[in-house]
Amino acid sequence: MLTLLRHCGHSFLTLRAVQTVNNSSYVTQMGKRVAVVLAGCGVYDGSEIHEASAVLIHLSRGGASVNMFAPNIDQMHVVNHLKGEPSEEKRNVLVESARLARGNIQDLAKLSAKDHDAIIFPGGFGAAKNLCSWAVQGKDCSVNDEVKAALQAFHGEGKPIGLCCISPVLAAKVFPGCEVTVGIEKDDKYPNTADTAAAISQLGCKHVNTAVGESHVDEKNNLITTAAFMCDAPIHEVFDGIGTMVQDVLKRA
Numbered sequence: 001m002l003t004l005l006r007h008c009g010h011s012f013l014t015l016r017a018v019q020t021v022n023n024s025s026y027v028t029q030m031g032k033r034v035a036v037v038l039a040g041c042g043v044y045d046g047s048e049i050h051e052a053s054a055v056l057i058h059l060s061r062g063g064a065s066v067n068m069f070a071p072n073i074d075q076m077h078v079v080n081h082l083k084g085e086p087s088e089e090k091r092n093v094l095v096e097s098a099r100l101a102r103g104n105i106q107d108l109a110k111l112s113a114k115d116h117d118a119i120i121f122p123g124g125f126g127a128a129k130n131l132c133s134w135a136v137q138g139k140d141c142s143v144n145d146e147v148k149a150a151l152q153a154f155h156g157e158g159k160p161i162g163l164c165c166i167s168p169v170l171a172a173k174v175f176p177g178c179e180v181t182v183g184i185e186k187d188d189k190y191p192n193t194a195d196t197a198a199a200i201s202q203l204g205c206k207h208v209n210t211a212v213g214e215s216h217v218d219e220k221n222n223l224i225t226t227a228a229f230m231c232d233a234p235i236h237e238v239f240d241g242i243g244t245m246v247q248d249v250l251k252r253a
Contacts, residue, residue: 190232
């Protein structure tokens with residue numbers, strides 16, 4: 001009996017030690033303040049909803065506190081998502097992003113890098129239409145002034161910047177020589193990666209082939225990128241890849 005008690009006691013102490021380690025690991029994530037920048041609501045003219053949701057879920061699981069932002073500007077255009085065609089409507093990026101943020105969102109002009117430990121940009125065509133003009137101008141695009149200022153501010157502070165799907169082109173345009181991923185080139189599962197990667201390379205940046213479930217870390221520039229829906233993958237694989245990106249962001253924050 002004494003031997004059994006000693007064994008149980010040792011097992012209990014071992015379990016407590018594991019729990020202590022796990023709890024301390026969680027505590028290190030607590031208090032991480034992350035800014036999430038949205039670009040509207042909907043894959044064809046705003047932020048990709050599943051990507052934005054995945055970012056928020058993984059940040060919540062990581063114990064981070066989140067503030068959401070969007071530029072107070074008109075969308076490039078509005079797309080009828082049922083028909084996949086542009087409509088004659090006009091919509092505001094901040095107002096539409098508020099749908100994803102459940103109303104809890106601020107004008108991007110109010111974002112301060114000093115008040116946050118990291119920043120993340122979900123993808124969706126809005127990142128290439130509203131945050132910059134990549135969708136129509138490719139590598140010759142311009143980046144929204146407030147978006148560019150936010151990227152430069154976090155970069156200047158050495159704070160991690162997470163980007164997924166098409167949004168890594170923002171970094172490629174703002175930080176010459178950086179490393180990003182938008183998936184795997186010459187792979188049918190990544191139908192839009194090759195052309196985007198070529199344009200990224202033409203900007204003097206390095207494209208790194210990375211599978212949808214993975215993320216790439218540019219150590220020098222503290223950029224963490226993942227392919228997300230640049231890959232024709234099941235939604236759970238996209239979710240997991242975004243989780244890898246978020247984890248890397250929180251580790252480096």
